[in-house]
Amino acid sequence: MTAAAGADRVSVLVLVLGFLAATHALLPGGSPREELQYQVVIALGWGHLIGALPFRRLRGRAPAELLLGVVTAAVLFALYAAAVGTWPGIVLVALAVSTWHTFENEAALPRAYSSAMVPGPIPRHLAAHWLPLGASALVGAWSLESAGGAELLAVSQLPIPLAPIARGTCVFAGLAAQLPPRSPLRSLTGGMLVAAASAPASWTAGWLGLADLFVLVTLHHLLAWLFFAVRRAERLARQGRRQAARKLWIRLLLAHGLSLGVCAGLVLVPAPALDPARALVLAPGVYLFWSVLHVAQTALTRGLEAPHGPG
DSSP: OOHHHHHHHHHHHHHHHHHHHHHHHHOOSSHHHHHHHHHHHHHHHHHHHHHTSOHHHHHTSOHHHHHHHHHHHHHHHHHHHHHHHHOTTHHHHHHHHHHHHHHHHHHHHHHHHHTTSSOOOBOOSGGGGHHHHHHHHHHHHHHHHSHHHHHHHHHHTOOSOHHHHHHHHHHHHHHHTTSSSOOHHHHHHHHHHHHHHHSOTHHHHTTOOHHHHHIIIIIHHHHHHHHHHHHHHHHHHHTTOHHHHHHHHHHHHHHHHHHHHHHHHHHHOOOGGGHHHHHHHHOHHHHHHHHHHHHHHHHHHHOBOOOOOOO
């Protein structure tokens, strides 16, 4: 890991934990704090989703293809909304997908810092996915055992014991991480996952809410990519590619400025006429749907790494 990657990781972790600590200190109550946490993260998150759109590729598409993409996304969203009405727990599935995306990227970004500042393809070897899978399963178990997650499951009336399954998956992934190829950090992380998954649910369920977990996962991902994009723009400028650096800065500022401005307006202007817009823009369940589409889009863009043939 490069010094820049290490410094950015520490900075992101400090900011995320600082935000959580500040919201808990300033708003000790449940609902107001959760609402603020969701609003801040989602406002920043829309900038991430917009900034990741492949505008260069879209410019070369025929209008009919673009229309088909929009209609497909709208139909999928309608199906998702209908499913949420029947089984609200599907929101937790969307959070699980987003969580896996965060931890897989957490493993991929250090390699990107060391190369061309472009995330490489998704690893083909199963061993590369044990730790992201285990971490995602652990967050999933904590989400299911939180008050908010338990309420969603109760409404969904799902007979499957999802939390124990998630904890078992975490233990399995942590043990699988001890297999070759081994490294001290990999073995330590796998052992920590096993220990965390083996701890009683009461250790986290009483104080770690669903909104807190949303912040831990989503805000960490958003800030990590924002730091990475800034580093990439700086490297482009040092390489003399000032136009490319300028375009990246403009893309970052426009995407995040637009999302923050719209979300701030919806929060600060309490007009009843804006309630439908607030539901579509600031609701965590809605945001998570588009986050899942973002995961699919970026996975297709990166692709799988080439198989390693016999030389």
